[in-house]
């Protein structure tokens with residue numbers, strides 16, 4: 001079952017940020033969402049994940065209409081996401097950030113020691129998985145920007161999402177960490193997780209993704225394999241204005 005939108009629309013004043021966007025993402029694959037600055041990618045992400053209410057249109061996930069579902073319930077349904085500008089708590093340690101990321105929805109859940117122990121073990125193993133276990137007790141603000149992105153990814157993984165939406169994972173990240181983020185996406189995808197990645201780094205998009213959706217002015221103008229969209233004249237026109 002896939003994530004799909006139908007005629008999704010969101011305006012801010014006179015600007016149609018997302019304009020009747022009908023998109024189907026491929027389950028089990030790495031999907032990329034690309035497009036020029038201001039083409040509506042982040043707003044589209046925000047609509048899909050319940051952070052912004054669309055004006056009209058629908059989003060369906062695994063056959064269910066989630067258009068009006070609150071963000072925390074969409075997250076619980078299995079869609080995790082990261083943000084263009086990392087969302088972490090700078091004064092908490094890396095480990096504490098992960099524990100906060102899975103804060104139990106009610107107080108009772110937070111007080112159950114077994115649950116706390118499981119979360120702690122999971123948080124430690126995820127820090128190890130993303131390669132920053134040595135920074136577990138460092139304040140998040142002391143991590144490099146790339147390390148903060150890895151921490152945010154670990155936070156997303158705490159909820160064990162089946163679908164992971166990443167907003168510009170490569171933005172501002174040095175080449176070594178970029179490679180690690182790419183490798184992690186591949187590994188996590190091989191384990192069966194679906195990815196939807198907004199990214200401006202074309203080398204990363206082309207090497208990582210199976211399926212590419214190109215946005216221009218709030219709607220898809222091309223979809224296909226990296227090679228297919230690269231050869232599409234509409235894509236060249238959108239990017240270069242030729």
Ligand SMILES: Nc1ncnc2c1ncn2[C@@H]1O[C@H](COP(=O)(O)OP(=O)(O)OP(=O)(O)O)[C@@H](O)[C@H]1O
Pocket residue numbers: 012015016017035036037038039040041042043044
């Ligand atoms: N909260 C907001 N209020 C007003 N206008 C907004 C808001 N959010 C986005 N927009 C406008 O909507 C359009 C799409 O913006 P959006 O950030 O979704 O594009 P994007 O493709 O993610 O851009 P980028 O690649 O630069 O991150 C832009 O014209 C932007 O200025």
